[in-house]
Amino acid sequence: MTPAMTSLQRVASVLSGEVPDRVPMFLSTGLHGPAMLGVSMREYFGSAELMAQSQLLKRETYRDDIVTSFAYAAAEVEAFGQETVFYENGPPNAGRPVLSSPSDIEKLDVPRLEDCEALQRGLEVTRMLAAQAPDAAILGIVIAPNSLPVMQLGFERYLDLIYEQPDLHARLLEVNEEFCAAWANAQLEAGAHAIGFFDPLSSTTIMPRDLLERTGLASARRTFCAIDGTVLALLASGAVIPVIRDFVELGVAGVGVGPDEDIGLAKAAAKESCAVIGNLNGIEMRTWTPEIAEKHVKNAIAAAGGGGGYIVCDGHGEIPHEVPHDVIAAISEAVHRWGHYPLSWTDLPAEL
Amino acid sequence: MPQVESQTVEELPVEELKASLLSLDRLAVRRTMLAAAASSTPVTVIDSLVVPVLERIGQGWQAGEISLAEVYMAGRLVEETVDEVLGAPAASARASAAHPKIAMCVLEDSHGLGKRIVSTCLRVAGFEVLDLGLRRTVEDIVEEVRAKGIEILLVSTLMLRAALAVGTLTRRLAEEDLDHVKVVVGGAPFRYDPNLWREVGAHAWGYSASEAIEVVSAMARA
Ligand code: B12
Numbered sequence: 095m096t097p098a099m100t101s102l103q104r105v106a107s108v109l110s111g112e113v114p115d116r117v118p119m120f121l122s123t124g125l126h127g128p129a130m131l132g133v134s135m136r137e138y139f140g141s142a143e144l145m146a147q148s149q150l151l152k153r154e155t156y157r158d159d160i161v162t163s164f165a166y167a168a169a170e171v172e173a174f175g176q177e178t179v180f181y182e183n184g185p186p187n188a189g190r191p192v193l194s195s196p197s198d199i200e201k202l203d204v205p206r207l208e209d210c211e212a213l214q215r216g217l218e219v220t221r222m223l224a225a226q227a228p229d230a231a232i233l234g235i236v237i238a239p240n241s242l243p244v245m246q247l248g249f250e251r252y253l254d255l256i257y258e259q260p261d262l263h264a265r266l267l268e269v270n271e272e273f274c275a276a277w278a279n280a281q282l283e284a285g286a287h288a289i290g291f292f293d294p295l296s297s298t299t300i301m302p303r304d305l306l307e308r309t310g311l312a313s314a315r316r317t318f319c320a321i322d323g324t325v326l327a328l329l330a331s332g333a334v335i336p337v338i339r340d341f342v343e344l345g346v347a348g349v350g351v352g353p354d355e356d357i358g359l360a361k362a363a364a365k366e367s368c369a370v371i372g373n374l375n376g377i378e379m380r381t382w383t384p385e386i387a388e389k390h391v392k393n394a395i396a397a398a399g400g401g402g403g404y405i406v407c408d409g410h411g412e413i414p415h416e417v418p419h420d421v422i423a424a425i426s427e428a429v430h431r432w433g434h435y436p437l438s439w440t441d442l443p444a445e446l
Numbered sequence: 447m448p449q450v451e452s453q454t455v456e457e458l459p460v461e462e463l464k465a466s467l468l469s470l471d472r473l474a475v476r477r478t479m480l481a482a483a484a485s486s487t488p489v490t491v492i493d494s495l496v497v498p499v500l501e502r503i504g505q506g507w508q509a510g511e512i513s514l515a516e517v518y519m520a521g522r523l524v525e526e527t528v529d530e531v532l533g534a535p536a537a538s539a540r541a542s543a544a545h546p547k548i549a550m551c552v553l554e555d556s557h558g559l560g561k562r563i564v565s566t567c568l569r570v571a572g573f574e575v576l577d578l579g580l581r582r583t584v585e586d587i588v589e590e591v592r593a594k595g596i597e598i599l600l601v602s603t604l605m606l607r608a609a610l611a612v613g614t615l616t617r618r619l620a621e622e623d624l625d626h627v628k629v630v631v632g633g634a635p636f637r638y639d640p641n642l643w644r645e646v647g648a649h650a651w652g653y654s655a656s657e658a659i660e661v662v663s664a665m666a667r668a
Contacts, residue, residue, distance in 0.1 A: 179556075181607060183607050183610075184605055184606065184607030184608075185605070185607075187555070187556065187605070189556075190556075248558070249557070249558070249559040250518070250558065250559055250562055253515050253518050253519070253559075256515070257470070257515075257519060298510065298513055299510070299513060299514060300513055300514045300515060301513050301514075301515045302512075302513045302515065302516055305515065331638075333510055336510075353638060354510070375638055375639075376638075377606060377634075377635050377638035377639045377642075378638060378639045380606075380639070381639065381641070414606050416606065416610070
């Protein structure tokens with residue numbers, strides 16, 4: 095069972111509908127970086143070298159397939175002049191909304207990527223990963239134009255805006271779409287192989303389907319047209335099955351599936367038109383044992399791994415830093431043990 | 447649930463009101479509420495119409511049939527209409543003096559939508575909820591609970607970090623001899639790990655905003 099493929103080939107084969115040598119995996123442990131390297135969260139997120147180093151270290155430790163330049167969602171609103179709040183015991187969060195009232199949208203300009211340090215650091219990480227991990231698949235991340243406003247305005251005010259001021263909403267989407275496509279393309283240019291389009295607002299957990307068709311999905315369509323590369327739709331563990339066909343039509347190569355949904359049903363709904371990525375429960379993972387981790391991975395591979403089209407990942411795209419090393423190691427072990435094609439063991443009667 | 451004097455639960459148009467709320471039909475919502483208020487007492491309208499509608503909407507969200515945006519907009523609309531038709535605040539429709547003192551906060555975090563939706567639901571169900579705000583530290587909350595004599599404390603969280611901080615809060619409440627205060631938690635981390643509420647020493651948790659009504663009603667009766 096010597097690996098027949100590099101990580102990059104393995105991921106690319108799944109995203110283009112072929113069957114790889116084994117199920118690829120993405121262990122998104124960016125938040126473990128500071129502890130791995132013995133630095134503070136603040137120092138870590140302020141340094142491209144440290145972030146790149148932690149990606150390389152996690153790949154060496156867990157032998158997974160995808161590295162990422164993603165730092166934290168709020169980095170994108172820093173480009174609009176918003177503050178980020180750092181915590182030592184969790185991910186950074188967006189500070190006070192930069193748009194203090196919806197009327198501020200009228201004056202909003204598309205920020206220049208060159209003017210934002212956090213985004214420049216992200217590009218630097220991407221370039222370092224491309225140089226130092228040529229065999230790995232590099233995933234860039236953008237927050238969708240229709241999800242970013244939750245940080246720019248606050249959630250309540252954004253929902254009010256969508257329902258009550260459709261013109262201003264359209265204008266905000268326009269600004270965010272231009273920004274999002276530029277940020278995605280800059281990451282592709284720096285060496286990312288695909289872009290994860292984080293768009294929980296386009297999940298039916300958050301918005302009703304009819305409204306989505308007019309807002310989030312329409313905006314995703316326009317944005318994808320302007321992105322020159324492969325896109326994965328990641329709904330941050332919001333429900334994806336009801337919109338999976340919509341995203342397939344928009345041309346995504348994969349969709350993220352959260353722990354609330356059945357990964358086998360998601361795979362069936364994707365009808366081999368795109369890969370499914372997920373859906374280990376990252377919050378519960380904190381309390382797993384290595385044995386439980388192996389069981390979850392086995393079940394997920396059995397449900398979604400058949401015939402390719404599946405990438406093992408947590409259901410959100412970021413493993414909380416509280417999840418212990420031995421659990422992450424056990425997930426990796428289980429993929430290496432049970433993920434090789436052909437998955438002949440899945441035809442055997444299930445173990446109890 | 448109190449006795450319904452003039453109408454049975456079936457007779458109050460629960461499904462009709464739910465449909466009007468979800469389609470954001472303000473006039474239809476108002477019409478239904480006015481008709482109900484003309485034939486029933488305010489308490490009956492709340493207990494046999496408004497609360498069952500909110501419960502069904504909450505269950506619909508839990509089942510993945512109704513989105514959060516609809517839950518939020520329906521809450522806003524029902525709150526406005528209850529205030530207008532039954533008189534603001536809805537809490538005065540009941541003998542509120544008999545209620546325990548309830549407060550709600552967001553611990554160490556600025557994600558306020560959960561708090562807004564939950565407190566709206568409780569308010570239209572007839573409970574007065576003191577708003578302790580966002581980004582509160584454990585020590586602030588302990589102080590406020592003592593100073594204001596809070597008996598039921600609702601905590602909304604979105605980040606796992608904040609959910610775990612509830613563990614520190616319940617420990618500090620116990621150290622300060624405030625362990626009679628009932629702590630009710632909710633928010634995404636508690637939905638993804640159904641054992642987490644016990645782990646952090648909470649007395650109860652709710653999956654959705656309408657479950658908050660159930661939990662708080664049971665605590666108020668006890
Ligand atoms: C939409 C979303 C986003 C959007 C908007 C986020 C925001 N609100 O600011 C974007 C894309 C920006 C985003 C980014 C991030 N996100 Co996000 N996101 C989500 C998602 C899909 C919904 C979150 C939300 O706001 N829901 C709305 C609220 C109102 O829902 P709720 O809290 O569940 O509340 C309901 C019930 O729980 C209940 N309830 C709430 N409070 C209470 C209280 C009581 C007492 C009771 C009884 C009931 C109750 O009533 C409400 C209505 O029914 C969730 C996953 C999910 N499916 O829930 C992840 C999630 C919240 N995100 C998460 C994370 C980590 C992040 C980031 C930190 C990622 C990063 N490293 O940058 C950033 C932070 C962004 C920021 N603010 O700075 C994690 C948090 C848990 C954790 N791992 O720590 C989640 C849970 C995903 C996951 N499965 O791990 N995210």
